[in-house]
Amino acid sequence: MKQAVRKELMMGNEAIARGLIENSCSVATAYPGTPASEILSSVAKTSKQLDMNMHIQWAINEKVAFEIAYAGSMAGLRTAVSMKQVGLNVASDPLMSAAYMGTAGGFVIISADDPGPHSSQTEQDSRMMAMMAKIPVLDPDSPRQAKDMVGMAYTLSETFKIPVMLRPTTRVCHSRQDVLPGDIFPSATKPDFKKDPSRWAATPKFRYQLHLELEEKLAQIAVHKATEPILRNPEANGRRAVVSSGVAAAYTAESLKNLQLWNRLPFYQVLQPFPLHTAFIRLLLEAYDKILILEETTGMMEIQLADRNRIKGRLSGVVPRAGELLPEKIEALLASFAGVEAQIPSLTQAPGRRPTLCAGCPHRASFFAIKKAAPRGIYTSDIGCYTLGLNLKAVDTVLCMGAAISQAAGFYHAYKREEKRPDIVATIGDSTFFHAGVPALIDAVNQNVHFVLVILDNRTTAMTGSQPTPATGKSATGEALVKVDMEALVKGCGVAFLEVGDPYDTKGFISMVKAAVAFSRSKGPAVVIARHPCIIDLARQGKTADPVEVMVTEECDGCGFCHQHFECPALVEVDDGQRTVVDPLVCNGCGVCLDICPNGAIVEK
Amino acid sequence: MKNETRYQIVISGVGGQGILFITRLLAEAAIEKGLPVFTSETHGMAQRGGTVISHLKVGEFASPLINPGQADGLIALKAESLTQHGGYLKPGGWAAVNSSAPLEMQAPSRPFYLDADRLTREMDDPRSLNLIMLGFTLSSVQRGDFDHGVLHCSLGDVETVLENRLKGKGHLLQSSLRALKAGADSAAAA
Helix, strand or coil: CCCCCCCCCEEHHHHHHHHHCCCCCCEEEECCCCCCCCCHHHHHHHHHHHHCCCCCEECHHHHHHHHHHHHHHHCCCCCEEEHHHHHHHHCHHHHHHHHHCCCCCEEEEEECCCCCCCCCCCCCHHHHHHHHHHEECCCCCCHHHHHHHHHHHHHHHHHHHHCCCCCHHEEEHEEEECCCCCCCCCCCCCCCCCCHHHHCCHHHHCCCCCCHHHHHHHHCCCCCHHCCCCCCCCCCCCCEEEEEEEEHHHHHHHHHCCCCCCCCEEEEEEEEECCHHHHHHHHHHHHEEEEEECCCCCCCHHHCCCCCCEEEEECCCCCCCCCCCCCHHHHHHHHHHHHCCCCCCCCCCCCCCCCCCCCCCCHHHHHHHHHCCCCCCEHHHEHHHHHHHHHCHHHHHHCCHHHHHHHHHHHHHHHCCCCCCCCCEEEECCCCCHHHHHHHHHHHCCCCCCEEEEEECCCCCCCCCCEEECCCEECCCCEEEECHHHHHHHHHHHCCEEEEEECCHHHHHHHHHHHHHHHHHCCCEEEHHHHEECCCHHHHHHCCCCCCCCCCCCCCCCCHHHHHHHHCCCEECCCCEEEEEEECCCCCCCCCHHHHHCCCEEEEC | CCCCCCCEEEEECCCCHHHHHHHHHHHHHHCCCCCCCECCCCCCCCHHHEEEEEEEEEEECCCCCCCCEEEEEEECHHHHHHHHHHHHEEEEEEEEHHHHHHCCCCCCCEEEEHHHHHHHHCCCCHHHHHHHHHHHHHHHHHCCCCCCCCCCCHHHHHHHHHHHHHHCHHHHHHHHHHHHHHHHHHHCCC
């Protein structure tokens, strides 16, 4: 059978982006974060290819991104905001309030979870945030379903005038599937903000009314036909049933077939885990003796089924409470639930490789300098590639976006009455500094915190795939924007010591950080901007500098200093650690290592 | 779900080796043949030199991940990948491994070895290792005396995908095809 339109290999995030464009989204905003980053970049790419008239932007943080997209909805347009799960924490303030106020145009919040976690601080379940905010959430099992759910979410949002969450997980975001692109309907809607202060600027008295309204909407959404659970195998009958949503439902489908249980265990796939449909809850509790719930990452459907004896899930302890629900885990849970014997192999844990900063990464040079300048310091750090400075023992703390600066202040206040006070050096990336570092820096100036802040300015948001920062002066679709001047911003916060240096200039940069440390001891906050572009970003733009060819001479006595304090993947230990050599396949030719060997054994070829 | 084409392949190595790229080539080759396809990728911090693994499933599947003990084949871009991810192979599955010497296998399987690091150095193109290993894999499994369940595409299919993807990037296309061929030729020589 020939299709008129060709199927495309789409990543889950690309499928969501395609869904937004097919459903006439007019405003799409985001802050990058794994596993959600490619949603907005794909919207930008497709919208450019098709010459769509949309506003697409990377915002300074998730709260700002949320508020921009939400206002678009208040003006009657279809809008969307996307982020990773911990980003939703940053946007939780507007989320809770927007749920009360409701929407005009359709508004979809995409919050990508990361069970595992693979690339996050927590395994938190965004669906719980939807429950707390009292908004509906849809949970896709694949790229195809994720695309379909965008349309479902807009209909739901516009029918009930409520923000709707779409919650994909890593395995949906970062899987690719053959997906059939659908038709595109450009938005014909004109912005038309209808003033209604009792809603859009509601005071607490009106908020009570809005809360009652919200509860009424939820009750109706719990009987909404289009998002009802689906019985996937109507031929199965028995007194035990399985309920699942998201990618866990995809694993369940395959496992039931592998175990030849497809005809025995009734399997319900839930599309909308909150609010769970009222009739479905009744059906489950009337028709089945035992119900196994498979969901990521908390027992949030389980919570809504008020029968502790018959429900087996994460709360009951049958399903592990932490970690990703891999297909082999699900298969074992299903076999045991059905009471069948099955040989299910699992992977023996072999030690993997820990991630490390790239060969030639300017952050490595910055960390080397920081440890030279403040060898016994407390090093607070932040979220980004440079978290990997922990391999170099140059990162002691990582909490959340922007915390490097406020935690540095916290350590200063904790130690300030002591006779011996440690030097405190905070590191933060340029994008993270803009995102949540600025208020913390103003606070540190105000409280005269004695610390050094090194802003690792590699001119991009590197870890998530080189998205622009406010200093880049480029939009998500490549047009020129106003560049924000980082030096002026730091000075504007009231910082008295500010220097800008290139960490590749090893000696010069060490003296600069030393001067900052000295200033911080006697006077107050000192800021050093370590400016050198990300080498991956440079390579992408074809701007790689001429390499410095290096080699290790006979002077190398295998002391291991370079591995402990520099850990460049291009410097390789051989002969059982007796010697070090340069791997030319990995070396980037930055030349920074020429200045680090205590024996001077690393030289230019 | 009976008598249908179904292939499950694991591709593993470390971040920066270009695992996502060759996974994508194999997936697009499946689409060219009108076959359903599912892949799963590693993104984020692990891409900075950490362990990276891709799952590729061709045929009617509901989920993107492969269960341990069910993969038809494994492409190991590092020798250590075989130790880490050999457990995905089904009994009798094949493994194409970048290693200078044969390794002990966890599961009964059919291994093919190539010292792709050496070949990459000889070609003086550090970024060609992934395509050398892909060429080697495609050629090895074609030569292997398998009944069925080997791979959904041939060397020629992947060449076509590369030509489509790198249209207008003459230099890159030539060096990519050269790497693919160098890998394939080493399988012939083995």
